Amino acid sequence: MAGLYIHIPFCKQACSYCDFYFLTRQQLREPFVEALVREIHSYTDTPFSSEPISSVYLGGGTPSLLNEKQLTGIFTALDSVFDLQPLEITMELNPDDVTADYLNMIRGIGINRASMGVQSFDEDILNFMHRAHNRNEALKALELLQKTDFPAFTADLIYGNPGQDLEMLKADIEQLLVFDPPHISAYSLTVEPNTRLGRQVELGRINPPDDEEVAAHFELVQESLHRAGIVQYEVSNFSKPGKEALHNSNYWTHQNYLGLGPSAHSFWWSSNEAKRWKNRSDIRHYLEKPAQESIDEVEQLNLTTLAEERIMLGLRTVKGISVKNLREKYQYSLSRKQQNWIENQVEKRMLVFEEERLALTPEGLRISDMLVVDLLNRG
Ligand code: SF4
Known part of the structure; x- marks a missing residue:
């Protein structure tokens, strides 16, 4: 879907x-x-x-x-x-x-x-x-x-x-x-x-x-x-x-979406990669040129980039992210440094890590941006 x-x-x-x-x-x-x-x-x-x-x-x-x-x-x-x-x-x-x-x-x-x-x-x-x-x-x-x-x-x-x-x-x-x-x-x-x-x-x-x-x-x-x-x-x-x-x-779970209209973004999977693109932010161009010429800023995303993005988006949600899903869908495993950091944050009550699911607590969500950067820097 x-x-x-x-x-x-x-x-x-x-x-x-x-x-x-x-x-x-x-x-x-x-x-x-x-x-x-x-x-x-x-x-x-x-x-x-x-x-x-x-x-x-x-x-x-x-x-x-x-x-x-x-x-x-x-x-x-x-x-x-x-x-x-x-x-x-x-x-x-x-x-x-x-x-x-x-x-x-x-x-x-x-x-x-x-x-x-x-x-x-x-x-x-x-x-x-x-x-x-x-x-x-x-x-x-x-x-x-x-x-x-x-x-x-x-x-x-x-x-x-x-x-x-x-x-x-x-x-x-x-x-x-x-x-x-x-x-x-x-x-x-x-x-x-x-x-x-x-x-x-x-x-x-x-x-x-x-x-x-x-x-x-x-x-x-x-x-x-x-x-x-x-x-x-x-x-x-x-x-x-x-x-x-x-x-x-x-959006947060990386489902496909298509954006229509000037400046709209799209995201679409094709096998083990995904593409993100943006329509030009230019109404004149949009009105005068064929629709396919509206597209610019195309970005090809490999699995590592996608995994990091999934971690970033997933940790902003209360549901968090499944480590199993990261492994199976994105071929991404947590490094030893990341695991140590997670243990530390669990002790500080910023994170919960249960049944392979990692999620921020309400306190963690207040500083989610900082915590996500910290985790990804240890990858
Ligand atoms: S300028 Fe338009 S798009 Fe921007 S916040 Fe105001 S109503 Fe919304």
């Missing part, structure tokens, strides 16, 4: 922290949909079209800027080319686009999971982020999701914002929990160089919180959601039991 990711590269305005590929000019939406349909058809009768598709994810950008006709056109094309057997079809929505009619329309098209870009309910933080929505729109969108009884939904939160103290974060979390979300993704604000935030930090106009403050935020998120029965299953992802996101879980 494989996944499909579709990148819709339009946004109403640029959020200050965002370095995804998007455009704020809306005139190209219609030609983009036509080019996307052409790209979908370019995969007719290829190995990609014969593998059953278990998840579809519409991300961006802002997919909720597309109307019914455009979405229907995309799904009709997907249906005619791919072997769609999707258990999960997720669509990212921005709160300011959501109405009851829109939710009913996307449900009718087959979307069964909504991903709401809330980020915060605090007006000052939303302004700082330069989000297009305000607090009331976020509340209304979540209320509508509940009222229309959407099959599954998730909401994004961003913590570690400049000027955000623990009380403000607590208020955001409590407000979100009022809507009883089955799933929450919580990310710490990252300062990317080519963004408005990045430039302001560089000029010294904004001071992001230090590591200790961010760690305290992360701990508060972990504990508050845990108390509400929304359990961490990956560093940034929390869900009620059985409501984990299928599409993202497939």
